[in-house]
Amino acid sequence: MLKLHQFPISHYCEKARWALEIKELQYRKVNLLPGPHIKKAKKIAKRSSLPILEHDGVFIQESSDIITYLDNNFSRRSLTPEQPKEQELAAAWESFADREIGPAVRLLCYSTLLDHPGIMIPLFTKNGPWYGRWALKPAFPKIAESMRDMFKITPQSAIEAENKVSTALDNLNATLGDREFLVGDTFTRADLSVASLLSPLIMHRTYGVEWPDSMPEPLASQMTSFHDRLGWVEHIYDNFR
Incomplete structure (x- = not known):
C-alpha cells in the first residue's frame, strides 16, 4: 500500500495527491499535525517537509520527486511527456x-x-x-x-x-x-x-x-x-x- 504523509491543507501535498489519483493508484493518507510532524518526518526522510510518499520501505520526499517516482514505477497515465x-x-x-x-x-x-x-x-x-x-x-x-x-x-x-x-x-x-x-x-x-x-x-x-x-x-x-x-x-x- 502506498502511503502519503501529508498536511491536508498543503498545496504541495495536493500536487502529490492529484498525481496519485489521476494515475488511479490506491493509497492511504497519513495526516500529520504541524509542529509534531517534524519528528515523524525526520524519522523517515531527510527533512521535515511534506509530502512524503512511502512505498515498500522507500520514502520519497518533495512533490516533484514523487511524480517522477510514480511515473517510473507505475506506467498507467504517465504525467511526463515522452519527447525530450x-x-x-x-x-x-x-x-x-x-x-x-x-x-x-x-x-x-x-x-x-x-x-x-x-x-x-x-x-x-x-x-x-x-x-x-x-x-x-x-x-x-x-x-x-x-x-x-x-x-x-x-x-x-x-x-x-x-x-x-x-x-x-x-x-x-x-x-x-x-x-x-x-x-x-x-x-x-x-x-x-x-x-x-x-x-x-x-x-x-x-x-x-x-x-x-x-x-x-x-x-x-x-x-x-x-x-x-x-x-x-x-x-x-x-x-x-
Missing part, C-alpha cells in the same frame, strides 16, 4: 511553479489565515489524530509565530507575494493563449503542478478540505482581484481533477 523537448519544457514549468508560484501563494494565504485560528485549526487537523483539535488550539499561537518566521511572513513580503502571483498569472495566460495545455496536446505534470499550486485561490471542491464559505480580508479581496485570470485553473480542475 517536451520533457524539458514540462520540467521548466514545474520548477517555476515549485519555486515561484507555490511559495508566493502560501505566503499570501497564511499572511491572512494565521490570524484566524477558527479557520486554520480545522484545516490543519482534518482526518488527523483524534486529539488534533484539542492539542492544536492552545499551541496555535506558537505554531503561527513559527510559521511566520519560517516563511518570512511580514506585511511587506505579503505585498511582494501578491505581486508575484499577479505577474505569474499574467505570464501564464499570455503563454497559454487559446491552448488548453502548457506542453503539447495532453495533460502533463506541467499543468498539474501549476494548477495545484494556484488552487488555494479557487478553493475547488475536489481539493480535499472543507473550505470556509468565504475568506477573511485582505485575502478575500486579493482572491477577487485574481479571479478573472484563474479561469484556466478552474478548467483544469473541473476536467482533470
Whole structure:
C-alpha cells in the first residue's frame, strides 16, 4: 500500500495527491499535525517537509520527486511527456511553479489565515489524530509565530507575494493563449503542478478540505482581484481533477 504523509491543507501535498489519483493508484493518507510532524518526518526522510510518499520501505520526499517516482514505477497515465523537448519544457514549468508560484501563494494565504485560528485549526487537523483539535488550539499561537518566521511572513513580503502571483498569472495566460495545455496536446505534470499550486485561490471542491464559505480580508479581496485570470485553473480542475 502506498502511503502519503501529508498536511491536508498543503498545496504541495495536493500536487502529490492529484498525481496519485489521476494515475488511479490506491493509497492511504497519513495526516500529520504541524509542529509534531517534524519528528515523524525526520524519522523517515531527510527533512521535515511534506509530502512524503512511502512505498515498500522507500520514502520519497518533495512533490516533484514523487511524480517522477510514480511515473517510473507505475506506467498507467504517465504525467511526463515522452519527447525530450517536451520533457524539458514540462520540467521548466514545474520548477517555476515549485519555486515561484507555490511559495508566493502560501505566503499570501497564511499572511491572512494565521490570524484566524477558527479557520486554520480545522484545516490543519482534518482526518488527523483524534486529539488534533484539542492539542492544536492552545499551541496555535506558537505554531503561527513559527510559521511566520519560517516563511518570512511580514506585511511587506505579503505585498511582494501578491505581486508575484499577479505577474505569474499574467505570464501564464499570455503563454497559454487559446491552448488548453502548457506542453503539447495532453495533460502533463506541467499543468498539474501549476494548477495545484494556484488552487488555494479557487478553493475547488475536489481539493480535499472543507473550505470556509468565504475568506477573511485582505485575502478575500486579493482572491477577487485574481479571479478573472484563474479561469484556466478552474478548467483544469473541473476536467482533470
